[in-house]
Amino acid sequence: MRHINLAAAALLGCAAxxxxxxxxxxxxxxxxxxxxxxxxxTSMARAGGVFxxxxxxxGTDRVASVSSPxxxxxxxxxxxxxxxxxxxxxxxxxxxxxxxxxxxxxxxAHIMLLGLKRxxxxxxxxxxxxxxxxxxxxxxxxxxxxxxxxxxxHHR
Numbered sequence: 001m002r003h004i005n006l007a008a009a010a011l012l013g014c015a016a017x018x019x020x021x022x023x024x025x026x027x028x029x030x031x032x033x034x035x036x037x038x039x040x041x042t043s044m045a046r047a048g049g050v051f052x053x054x055x056x057x058x059g060t061d062r063v064a065s066v067s068s069p070x071x072x073x074x075x076x077x078x079x080x081x082x083x084x085x086x087x088x089x090x091x092x093x094x095x096x097x098x099x100x101x102x103x104x105x106x107x108x109a110h111i112m113l114l115g116l117k118r119x120x121x122x123x124x125x126x127x128x129x130x131x132x133x134x135x136x137x138x139x140x141x142x143x144x145x146x147x148x149x150x151x152x153x154h155h156r
Contacts, residue, residue: 029061031096033130033140038113039106040122040147048120049077050111050128050142051151054094054102061134062093068128068142072115079107088112093133106150120144 036052048071054063066074075090086107094109096102104110111128113120120126122144129139 029056029059029096029098029132029135031056031061031130031132031135031138033138036128036140036142037149037151038120038126038142038144039149040144041116041120042147043119045119046114046116048113048116049106050113051104051106052111052128052140052142053104054096054130056096056098056102056135058098059134060095060097061132062095063130064093064133065131066111066128067131068113068126070117070120070126071113072117075112075114076109077112078109096132122146 032055034053034055036050038048038050041048050066050068063076066076068074076092076094077088078091079086079088081087088110090112091109094102094104102109124144125141126144127139128142129137131137
């Protein structure tokens with residue numbers, strides 16, 4: 001009986017030590033938003049797109065939502081090939097993985113501005129706020145390029 005009591009006491013002691021150790025916290029992801037741009041729109045356009053690069057450090061995270069004063073609604077979208085027809089569809093989130101920048105670009109993942117409050121004019125800028133599940137919120141400046149632009153001026 002004495003051996004059982006000693007074994008039980010040893011186990012309880014180990015459990016108490018384990019409980020006293022601090023939990024190892026996962027690093028909070030930090031995400032940089034860069035090269036944010038949009039194409040100019042016509043005066044009649046009700047929608048536009050924003051393209052940018054997301055670079056994560058510290059851990060995987062997701063874009064949960066986006067906001068901007070230039071549109072009534074903003075959605076995260078991806079472009080898919082549906083039987084030979086390219087289609088855009090909303091997605092609930094966009095994943096950002098450290099070591100692999102997420103490049104949002106025409107023909108791929110992007111941010112849709114729906115219900116534009118005004119036309120997007122070449123040369124102007126506007127803010128966009130990207131809200132992540134874990135990382136701090138980031139506000140970036142979007143530069144409007146020409147209507148037919150294929151990338152940020154930064155990459156040219």
